Amino acid sequence: MNKSLADLTIMVLEDHEFQRNYLLLLLQQLGINRLLEAEDGQTALxxxxxxxxxxxxxxxxxxxxxxxxxxxxxxxxxxxGGVIIASEEPQAVLENSCQIANMMGLQVIGTIAKPLRVDWLESTLTNFCTERSK
Incomplete structure (x- = not known):
């Protein structure tokens, strides 16, 4: 099944409203319109x-x-689905969180320090789509 970025449904879990809206805007610029948002973990679940x-x-x-x-x-x-961990935490914390997520059976497709860049986001999501369509 060939999936493009526009076919993705992405949920953004971010408590800071400005950063959440910024990320949603970046995703829309990439042609992704099926977006969900949450500001806390319980709402996201x-x-x-x-x-x-x-x-x-x-x-x-x-x-x-x-x-x-x-x-x-x-x-x-x-x-x-895929998981991207985005945080202002040091790289070591990002890597540790990635290892824990992988141990939980999650597919971490990227970790990035904030703020996210649209080029990194596009590349990561495109790679995810390519891998899923194999």
């Missing part, structure tokens, strides 16, 4: 249970439920 989501872009620093805890719950639910 509810959205994932109600919608088919191809990619989750997850911040680590969230109110209530830390991003790593959200990833743990996502893995326990058998989420089969």
């Amino acid at each position: 509810t959205l994932v249970s109600k919608h088919r989501v191809d990619v989750v872009i997850c911040d680590l620093n969230l109110p209530g439920m830390h991003g790593a805890e959200f990833l743990h719950h996502l893995g326990k639910r058998g989420f089969s």
